[in-house]
Every structure is written in structure tokens, then in C-alpha cells.
Amino acid sequence: MAEKATDDYRKADADINLSRAEVEKTRNQMMIKNNQCDESKNEYAAQLQQTNQHQRDHYTQQMPAVFQQMQSMEENRINKIKSMVRQVADIERSVIPIINTCIDGMVKASDGISAEEDSKAVIDKFKSGFPIPEDIPFEDLSNASVIDTSNANGTPKNSLDSRKGTVSDKKRNKKDKKGGGGEGMLKMKDVYVNNPALGDPNALEKKIEENALKIDSLQAEMRKFQGYLANMDGKPSPAGQRRSSLSDDSISQSSTNMEMSQTSIPGQPQIVPNEPEVYTDEEFEEERAVELRKKEDKKAIDDEDGDHVGEFDHPEGDFDEEGYPVIGTSGNEGSVAMGEGEEMFVLEQDQGDGWTRVRKHDNSEGFVPTSYIQCHFYDQDEV
Template sequence: WRWGFTSCLSFYSILNELNDYAGQREVVAEEMGHKVYGELMRYSQDLKGERKHHLQEGRKAQQSLDQCWKHMDNSKKKFERECKEAEKSQLIYERLDSDINATKSEVEKAKSQLYLRQHMAEESKNEYAAQLQNFNSEQWKHFNVAIPQIFKNLQDMDGRRTVKLGEMYQSFAEVEQRVIPIISKCLEGMVTAAKNVDERRDSGIVVESFKSGFEPPGDFPFEDFSQNIQRTGSDGTIGTPKTEGGKPDPKHAVSRTKNKLWLFGKKPKAPTLEDLSHLPPEQRRKKLQQRIDELNKELQKEMDQRDALNKMKDVYEKNPQMGDPGSLQPKISETICNMEKLRSEIHKNEVTFPEDHPEGSYTDDHSQEHRSPPQPDPHEFDYEFDDDDPLPAIGHCKALYSFDGSNEGTLVMKENEVLYIIEEDKGDGWTRVRKQGGEEGYVPTSYVEISLEKNSKGAVTYI
């Protein structure tokens, strides 16, 4: 704050007060984490276990009642079956007893069978009555004792949960209440800082700092062009003009005045070119290197962000309750797109980076400040490449995304397209590949899934 502007000093004071305000919010967050959130999480786990126990008791009571009903139903069906058999035996006995052709042994046998069936039916009846009485008793206990007790336990548990919530609400309010006085002081400090802003003082500082010191321009002199004509009454000849040595030239005065009025006009702007070609070679080299370093820092940040998102996605895939892995994919794609843009900018600046050759030629025209590199003979190196074979493939890759290949030296590829690798990534984010048709070029490494051959550097697959 070397200028001492009251608006800047007030802003600095407000930042200090905001720092204290943020500290109090951190205190609230810590208290909430330890006393409120932590206590609620522990109590919630206890309630889950207790609720599970009560529900298990309810299921056991229901299973016991179902078992009693099953025994009662089986005894009922058995009693019904034995009664039908007894009725059938009675009909057989009555038919044989009234038949004059039936022998005495047949009648006695039918009679004994009737007595046996009647005895079995009586036993089934007694068993059915006992099972029915037992089921009715168990059903009464189930609906009048067991289930009400289970519901009462659940109701008591929910009541304790509600009371605990009220206690946590009170704890939260008490934490906020403790920091309110300090926060009020911070806000009062902000109000005081806002009132200390003095627009007249700030304006005076600007005037004192940037005043030109120029004197206001004087009045323009009257230019009498009739002085050059000398008239006489006798001969009417034209005399020679008279000049005063100390009289200033009005044109020069106007030019000086115009030079003083640039404060309210537009200054001439220096030419700004994207490749900084208007600068001298050494200065241009420094500027380009500075720009490349800044882009590399931004690229590293994007790479770190991509790695963090991938780790978070793995955590979400292993623990789906923590979050949806699909929600991170748009952010990962955006980060990859930003990385490719930064790599493209780095590559563009590296291409325009000046070479370390002092013998570069310059044009004689001073209006052109671009350095022109020496042009080699187009036939000088023809013999070196006439018989060269294409580079061997060291692996293959599969395109994960489409790439338009708009930059010079890049290759257009489509999604899921298989390409041959002829040169690995040298650390700049680009891999040299060849299509099956023989077309070669560079593609972004992060856009392809690479598999190198074992005889080159071992089978490696990465994205």
C-alpha cells in the first residue's frame, strides 16, 4: 500500500477482519465435527443395532406363531381324514351286516375295522382340540403381549432419538452463541474500515502522483499577413517583407502544445504480436521461455487434478455409498481437454522458439523486425532420404477419443481406431503413430490406449 489510498487500506483491514471471521467459523466447524457430528454418528450406530434387535424379536415371535398354526392345521387335516375313514368303515360294516350272503368272519372283521377307525378318529379329535387350544393361546400372547412390547421398545428408542436430536440442536446453537460476540467485533471493524474511505484524499493522492507539471498554453498571437505588402501613394511598388528576429514561429508553438495534450488523448500502442516477433531475438527468447514455463505449470496442475479425480473415481467404484463414479466423468473429460489445449499451446510456443544461431539474417527494411532464417538448398539433402525405409512399429494403440488433427504434424483419428506406434511419448504428451494406409503423424498420448511389444521395452499398457 505504498500509495496510501484509503480504499486500499480499508480493503486490507477488511481482509484482516475476514481472516478473524474465518477463524471463528473454523472453531464452529471443529465443534460441530467433534461434539455434534461425531456424537450423532456414534448414537446412530447404537440405534441401528438396537432397532435390529427389536425387529429380530418380532420376526422370532411371528415364526413361533406360524409354527403353532402349522401344527394345528396338520392335526385338523388328520382329524378330518380319520373321520372320513371311520365313516367309510361304518358303511362297509352296515352293508355286510345286512347282507345274508356274508360270512360271520367277514362281518366280524368289518366290525373290528370300524372300532379301530373310530378310535383313531377320537384320538385325532383330541389332538386337534389340544393344538387348537395351544394356537389360540399363543396367538393371544403374540398380539396382546409380545408385539405390543416390541412396539413399545421401538417407540422408546425413537423417543430417545428425538431427545438426542434436540440436545444436538442445542449444542449447535451454543457453539454459534459463543462465537457471536467475536464475529460482531469483526463486523464492526469492517464497518469502521468502510467509513474510513475518503474519496477526496484518494483523488488528491492521484493528482500528486501523476501531475504533469506542464504550464497551460498561452494565447495564440495575431498573425497579420498584410504586413508583407508595402503600399505607397506614388509608385504603388511592393516592398520587401520585414521580419522580427525574436518573434516565435506559431507552427512550432502549436506543435509543442499538441505534444503536451497527450494526457487526454490516446498514446501510441506498441505492436503486440502473438509470437513476439516484434521483439529482439534475446528478449523474444526470454518472453517465450517465460510463457512456456507458465503453461507447463498450468499443465501440471491439470495433470494433478486428473490424477486426483481418477483416485476419487476408484474410491467411488469401490465404495458406491460415498458417491456416484459417473458424476466425475464430465470433470475428467474437461480436465483432459484442458490438458490437450495446454499441450497444444506449449507445442505452438516451442515451434516459434528462436534457434541458437547468431548468423540469422535480418531484412534491410526497418519496418520488418522478423528474423528470417537461412533457407537451405532444397536439393542439398535429397540423397539422404531417397532410400530410407519407414520406421518399424514398436507397438499398437487404440483410440479412446476422436482427434481432428488440426495442427501441423498431427494425425486425424477416429474413436476405437487401431494404429501402429513408431515413436514413444518423449514427455511432451504426443505419440507418433502410423495408420494402416501408411499415413504418419502425432496424436495426444492421453487419447489412446497404448500396448508396446515385448521385444521393444516390455509389454506396457497405459492411458
């Protein structure tokens, strides 16, 4: 711009056709442009000097300072990792003796394992204790007298005794189990009455009634089979002895001797057994239905009077008086203490008495209230 203004002034000054005023005007423009050019050069020089100074400061001071800070941070990180590794090593070194002690205990415990003693313990736990049966004697079947004696004897005595004992004990155990369940429900009802916060006593009424009916049914069924077995054993059974309620004897049998049937052999006389006078199943069911109706009529009368005591009047000696334990008697009558959220193994499900038999993780066993626990059973296919 300044150079162009100077060229314009020179051309105007050399042109003789221009007036003096126009030449002076061109000269003034040239001087203004030259002054602006000088100012711009000075400003550029100042800014260039300042830029160079900032550049020198950036590379000589600011950037080294940033790198120094980064180096310090990295060194601090490395030192922290070093300290952490040292601390982990010290902890591991301090724990090694404990681990060695545990390993020594494991080795010692493994040395104490005896396969023979374990096998003996299993044998002692599951052995039946029954003696080995005697050898079957040889019988000369060519002798007719031996055949007659064998046929007259019928079922072997040992087999009859075993049958009788098995049926009677099974029914008696089932009856005692139901009786114990009834006692447990009665005790639980008393606990609920004394402390309503534990549960509603009215909720047990139906279960108690059902349990009483089951007990009476099992008693009658057991007496029926006992009568059958007595006749088979050749023992007289009391005749005409009946009681009015299902809690007493509900079957009467005539006193007869039952002879075992003989096996017919060609050429030998056939012995006809005497028919025992025993109640049939139809007569037993008819008598049981009559007694059930009597019991329902008596219960209806008791409901009107508000008295249900007579419903559980069993004769003394029918059931074991121990029953199942009451809530709060842990360690005394077969129950065990339990805490909220505790997990246990179910050994026996609730049989209608409100109690479930469980095993805790410390191998202690006992009964707990069924209403206080939540049971999860697995299907056999899943086991």
C-alpha cells in the first residue's frame, strides 16, 4: 500500500497537466500510507517478539513442569504398588503357618480314618440281630405217615408266629403313632389357648376330631386282625364282648378252634376242617357304621351343650402318655430349638399332630411345630 502510494505521487509530480493542489493531495496520501506501514511494521515486530518469548517459555518452563508433575504422579503410583505387594507378601507369610497347621490337621485326620472301623460301624447300625434260620429238615415223602403228619401240622409254627407278630406290631405301632399325634395336638391346643399369639386353637379342632376317628378305626381294625390271628393259632377269643364307643373293643368273636386245612393226596383220607365262628368284614363294617352314627349323635349333643370333653375320653392304658413335646420344651421332650431363616432336613412329615421331625446341621434331631416352618420336598426324579 505504501509503495503504491509513493508510485502514485511520483507519477503525479511528473505529470505537468496536474495542478499543484492535486500533487499535494497525492503527496499527503503517500505520507499517510508510509506512516501506517511503519506502524504496522513496529506492531508486527512487537507481536513477533512476544510470540517468540511465549514459545521459549512453553518449551523451557511450562512443558517441563507438566512432565515433572506426571513423573511425580507415576512414581507415587509405583511406590503404592510396591507397598501393596510388600503388604500382601507379609500377610501371606503370616498366614502360611496357619495354613500349614490346617494341612497338618487334615493329614492327621486322614491318618485316623479306618475303613474297617467304618464298615463295622455301618454293620452295627444296620444289623437286624435275627438269627440265621435253621436248616430245613429232610422229609421222607415216600412214607405215608410223614405226609399225614406234615399235612396235619399245616402252616409251620414259626411262620405263623412271624405272621402274627408282624401284623399285630404293625397295627399297634400305627395306632400308637396316631395316639401320640392326638396327644401332641391336644398339648398344642393348650399352648394356643394359653398364648393366642402362637396360633388359633379353633384351627386344631377339625384335626383333633379326624385324628380321634383314625385312632378308633385303627383300634377296631387291629382287634379284628388279632381275632383272626387268635383263631388261626387255635386260641379262644372272648365271645359277645362289645362296647358302646369306638375307643373300646368293637369286635366280639366266638370262642372256636381253627384247624389248618389238609392237603389232599391221592389214596389218603381227606380231613375237613371245622369252620370258625368269626365276624365277616360285612358284619364288622355294619357294626362300625352303627357305632360311628352313635358317636356323631353324641358329638351333636356335646356341641349343643358346648362340652367336647367326652370326645377324647379314652380308657387308661390305650395310648402312651408321653405323646409329642409341647412348644417351649426343647431338649426335654424331643423338640429342638430353631431360629428364623434356619434350614433343616425333614426326617418325618407331619402325621396330623402339628409336629414335624427334623435334623439340624449339628446332627441334632427333634420335633418342631409344622405351622412355624416351610417345607420344600423334591420329587424322586429330581433326587
